[in-house]
Amino acid sequence: MQLIISGKGLGLTDAIENYVAKKINPLEKFFKGIIRADVTLGKETKHRVKGEIFYAECKLAIPGNDIFEREGGKDLYSAIDGLKDGLEVELKRRKAKLHKNDKKIHIARRSNKEYQD
Numbered sequence: 081m082q083l084i085i086s087g088k089g090l091g092l093t094d095a096i097e098n099y100v101a102k103k104i105n106p107l108e109k110f111f112k113g114i115i116r117a118d119v120t121l122g123k124e125t126k127h128r129v130k131g132e133i134f135y136a137e138c139k140l141a142i143p144g145n146d147i148f149e150r151e152g153g154k155d156l157y158s159a160i161d162g163l164k165d166g167l168e169v170e171l172k173r174r175k176a177k178l179h180k181n182d183k184k185i186h187i188a189r190r191s192n193k194e195y196q197d
Contacts, residue, residue: 081105081114088122090134090156096121099157103164104138111171116141119163121156136163140171147174 085092085100104117118139136159137150147170151162 081108082116083119084116085119085121088120089125090121090123092121096156100136100160103160104167107140107164107167107171110168111142111175113143114140115143121160124152134159136160138163138167140167142174144174147171 083101083104085097100119100121104119107117108114118141120137122135122137124133124135133152133154134156135150135152136156137148140147140149147167149163149166149170151159151166153159153162
């Protein structure tokens, strides 16, 4: 999996990049077909909540439709943790949907063979 990390309105340090890599790379165990992960980290200053609000968003390029997730938080690390949790849920959901469709195709093929003489 190719991992691309970019920042908007904040500087990326090696510690932040390593933390993102540590959280995003293990997602491959939930879905083997991940091609690329574009992670954008940023800071929103104009928000209804006082103080600086950080966000983390990721677009996963996988076969079929891509998956996009965005999470916010009071600090950057909590936003990255929330992003990882959201992506994990979406990947499990996508994998279950594909598995369900595979079962339907298998059942349809089997039933067609049973009725042919």
